[in-house]
Amino acid sequence: MTASQEDPAELPQCPSVTGGGLLPGELRAWMLLLAATGAVEQRLRSVVKETLDVSHDEFLILCLLAEQPSEGLRMTRIAELLGRPKTRLTYQIACLQHAGLVTRKAVCGDKRGVEVALTDKARGLLGDASATLAETVGQAFAHVIGPEQREALCALVPKLPDGTH
Template sequence: MADSDAPTADLPECPSAQGGGLLPTELRAWMVLLAATGAVEQRLRAVVKERLDVSHDEFLVLCLLAEQPEAALRMTRIAELLGRPKTRLTYQIACLQHTGLVTRRSVCGDKRGIEVALTDKARSVLTEASDALAETVKESLAQFMGPAQREAMCGLVPDLVEETKGH
């Protein structure tokens, strides 16, 4: 069995989830969140490449655009939301445009503003791949997140459990 396929019980305990260190609960939870995110991204990269034939960073752009109620987002807003340099984003958007997954257009009344939107092709490809991508995320988190990690995550948002019980 490959390391990435090992059940959670075979994985070493995440040091940040153990507690007893110098970090307060919130920082310990943040470290668990980063580790979980890393585990998901590592497994998701291959599935994204296979199913969508785009890089992981390009996939994040597509996901961000797919979740917007409006059809388009300004490039500066995408860069801000993803924490990416604008020059790097320009290259990623050009790659996505070349493959027919996004369109770019000038913002009306703003010479420098550029809006990016998903194409119908991108919507179709994302819809077709979404079950496999969601399953990859779910499996990755299930593999990483044992009881100690879930408990540590509650340290980041302690009221979350109570809020969800009330609704």
């Protein structure tokens, strides 16, 4: 059985805000947030591939562009926001363009600038898949965030919902 298939009850306990370790509460909370984000990404990878037929990194690009006006974003800004090297981003954008999900155009007045925007096809696919993707994110967070982790994360995210109704 792999680590991802193990029963959550058998996994080591995540640190909490009262962990008694060397880390201050803010750093402990940050580490919990990183762990939770990693768990979400792990679950989301397969769902993204199945529903959109793109890699997780390509999905992140689509999500950035989905939140932009129709004119899109410059490639340098996308690389900056995702913390990715421009050369790797160029390859990912080319894959998305080949799939008909983004367009590229030169920026007016800047012969080196390239702007990327979603196509209608990509907007439709994201719209169709958004409920499934949002549910996956919610389930992944619910799986890794217990009461102690929630308490620790509240140090960084004070308005984190408690999941009770």
